[in-house]
Amino acid sequence: MSYAQKLEELLTQSVIPDINDRLDEIFEEIADTKDATDEAKEEIEELREFKADLEDVLEEIHMGEIDEEECKELIEDIQQAQSHYEDDEE
Numbered sequence: 001m002s003y004a005q006k007l008e009e010l011l012t013q014s015v016i017p018d019i020n021d022r023l024d025e026i027f028e029e030i031a032d033t034k035d036a037t038d039e040a041k042e043e044i045e046e047l048r049e050f051k052a053d054l055e056d057v058l059e060e061i062h063m064g065e066i067d068e069e070e071c072k073e074l075i076e077d078i079q080q081a082q083s084h085y086e087d088d089e090e
Helices: 003-033 038-063 068-089
Strands: none
Touching: 003 038, 003 068
């Protein structure tokens, strides 16, 4: 499996679904409290921008506009970020 395929799989099966889950959580919190804090609004905006950036990467993969080395670096960055996030949750 190429790095591009691995990156696509990582994004579509892990990262983007996690972003969607977090957005759902925020919207549920807003629905429960009937109010969106500035912090929640900011997080929503950041997550939407990040998701859009990831969708751009997926498009680049499909168009063949991203090389294997860049895919490898992105995979490593994502895995490192996920590791730090998991450590913060403990």
